[in-house]
Amino acid sequence: MKDPYQVLGVPRSASDEEVKKAWRDLARKYHPDNYAGSAQAAGYEEVMKEINEAYDAIQKERAGASSSASGASSTYSSYTSSGTTSFYEVRRLINEEKYDEAKFIIDSTPAADRGAEWHYLMGWLLYRSENYADAARHFETACYLDPSNREYQEARARMQARAGSYGNVYRTVGTGSSSGDDCLGGDACGLCSTLICCDTCCECMGGDLIRCC
Structure with a gap:
């Protein structure tokens, strides 16, 4: 070099x-x-x-x-x-x-x-911009490309465990709707799920959005 x-x-x-x-x-x-x-x-x-x-x-x-x-x-x-x-x-x-x-x-x-690291970091940045659907795909790709990486696997597992499933959180992304309620699922549960996922992502990178959990 x-x-x-x-x-x-x-x-x-x-x-x-x-x-x-x-x-x-x-x-x-x-x-x-x-x-x-x-x-x-x-x-x-x-x-x-x-x-x-x-x-x-x-x-x-x-x-x-x-x-x-x-x-x-x-x-x-x-x-x-x-x-x-x-x-x-x-x-x-x-x-x-x-x-x-x-x-x-x-x-x-x-x-x-x-590669896998690129997809993992891109996924995290997409979370910051609230593009949850694309973020989920990048996390999945990171796990697929490097299935032995515990960091990627733990991030995905924690999101699934704490938010229930990606489908609940990401179901309205990419529909073209400009409604803030749609992005959050339209109710308090949707809001909580979104916040939990953001908190999980922050914790994976060393931060903490919701300090009580």
């Missing part, structure tokens, strides 16, 4: 914000979607993959240095990335409630890198 700092065009002394800005500028410039349908699309997907690998390597390097100095955060103690995209960074941003930045990384991920 090339020197990640050279790939992003920044010195090793660059701040975290400078590194992030360089990565985002390159991601916007070379994202394969910009060249969809052209003969160069495949080549730009490789370039985008290299950019993501470089950014991911820098983030892990700096996180490792920080952990050595002050102790590793338990937030990431069980996480290992099997892909090349900056999923470590996505989790950090989610825990800091920087959802737009996390979504930018997820959306910038090349199709070849959209």
Whole structure:
């Protein structure tokens, strides 16, 4: 692998914000979607993959240095990335409630890198936007792609146990209705189910929406 700092065009002394800005500028410039349908699309997907690998390597390097100095955060103690995209960074941003930045990384991920972890994180972000039907599908896909991952399995099992079933919560999503009552199931039970699912999702990522349970 090339020197990640050279790939992003920044010195090793660059701040975290400078590194992030360089990565985002390159991601916007070379994202394969910009060249969809052209003969160069495949080549730009490789370039985008290299950019993501470089950014991911820098983030892990700096996180490792920080952990050595002050102790590793338990937030990431069980996480290992099997892909090349900056999923470590996505989790950090989610825990800091920087959802737009996390979504930018997820959306910038090349199709070849959209494995189980990508689907799990996309599902969580979709929960934040109250797109429950699509979120459920992404969680299911994550479990299908990595059936041995306890984090994915536990998240799905807890949602099913606490909300009853996905059908009750997601039944009105995607119908085109603009009614807030429809999205919540039209009654107090629907509201409770929605809140419980959101709380479960938060707990899976280290947070807590409903502190009493």
